[in-house]
Amino acid sequence: MVAIKLQHVSKSYQGPVIEDLNLTIPTQQITALVGPSGSGKSTLLNLIAGLTTPDSGQIWFDEQPIFDADQSLNCPPAKRQLAMVFQDFALWPHMTVHQNIAFAIETHLSKAECRKRVEWALAQVSLADYGQRYPRELSGGQQQRVALARALATQPDLILFDEALSALDPQLRLQLQQDISALVKAHHLTAIFVTHDRQEALRIADNIVLLHAGQVVQSDTAANLYQHPRNQFAARFMGPLNQIDDHTAVRPEHVHLVEQGADGPCYPGQILTSTFMGDHYDTLVQMADYQWHLKTALPYAPATITMTVDSSAILTY
Numbered sequence: 001m002v003a004i005k006l007q008h009v010s011k012s013y014q015g016p017v018i019e020d021l022n023l024t025i026p027t028q029q030i031t032a033l034v035g036p037s038g039s040g041k042s043t044l045l046n047l048i049a050g051l052t053t054p055d056s057g058q059i060w061f062d063e064q065p066i067f068d069a070d071q072s073l074n075c076p077p078a079k080r081q082l083a084m085v086f087q088d089f090a091l092w093p094h095m096t097v098h099q100n101i102a103f104a105i106e107t108h109l110s111k112a113e114c115r116k117r118v119e120w121a122l123a124q125v126s127l128a129d130y131g132q133r134y135p136r137e138l139s140g141g142q143q144q145r146v147a148l149a150r151a152l153a154t155q156p157d158l159i160l161f162d163e164a165l166s167a168l169d170p171q172l173r174l175q176l177q178q179d180i181s182a183l184v185k186a187h188h189l190t191a192i193f194v195t196h197d198r199q200e201a202l203r204i205a206d207n208i209v210l211l212h213a214g215q216v217v218q219s220d221t222a223a224n225l226y227q228h229p230r231n232q233f234a235a236r237f238m239g240p241l242n243q244i245d246d247h248t249a250v251r252p253e254h255v256h257l258v259e260q261g262a263d264g265p266c267y268p269g270q271i272l273t274s275t276f277m278g279d280h281y282d283t284l285v286q287m288a289d290y291q292w293h294l295k296t297a298l299p300y301a302p303a304t305i306t307m308t309v310d311s312s313a314i315l316t317y
């Protein structure tokens, strides 16, 4: 169980990367860190892990200070009760799956306890019979499960995932997102999940922290960030947006084609294209100075049309 608090945390390399950042990450939930490339997601994760040292500020795990620049306090990574899972799995190729997992824990446990713990961890990720294989004998998804088992075997309070699923194909990704979510809940862990994929963040996270240029734009539940973004950057980052004017917009799923004279706010438009997307058509419409995307069940030929929007779903910022 661990809630994380950062206060006035800054880190610079050639220039500032994390700037006077204040953030609380709730305990026993999955928090996704999202943001454009270079916004500081991995750096923030490494500051929490202790792999990178902040220039200033304080970090607490629960009420326990683990970093304080003013007091020269810096708890080493090994004492932070956390595990990390990376995109490239980071497994030793010359060790079996069992040895890879045991390597992280064997110094603290007896031989019998260690074997039991490895078997338990492999069972958690549905790889009970894979202990004697080498990483090269496993698929990418299985290798990432081993990395997850290795993390669980250390019985951490906190697991940090750095783009952990980015190398996997979409179907496998979906499965592992579900598995990670279930394991985090079952073991009452706190998890921080860095991803550049907003769909993944929406699917896996209870809370999302959106970063831009080393600062928190919005830290909120996934639903609030999507439905009530604080500004245009947050609104655009979290999903496609149809601009009504400079300060209002609506998501594609809340725009409908209607007969002229329908109730509610109506917008005239000119259909440009309809693109097949599998479960819907992405219909592109010129609306005044803006191009709108509509989710339609059927394709449409170029024509003049009228649209209405769900007024309760209009985003204002």
Ligand SMILES: Nc1ncnc2c1ncn2[C@@H]1O[C@H](COP(=O)(O)OP(=O)(O)OP(=O)(O)O)[C@@H](O)[C@H]1O
Pocket: 013, 014, 017, 035, 036, 037, 038, 039, 040, 041, 042, 043, 044, 196
């Ligand atoms: N060790 C380092 N030395 C110098 N600059 C660094 C170092 N680590 C990160 N940076 C710089 O800090 C900035 C933020 O990098 P970071 O990896 O945290 O961003 P990110 O949001 O995780 O990006 P991406 O999504 O592309 O992985 C980048 O401009 C990067 O070049």
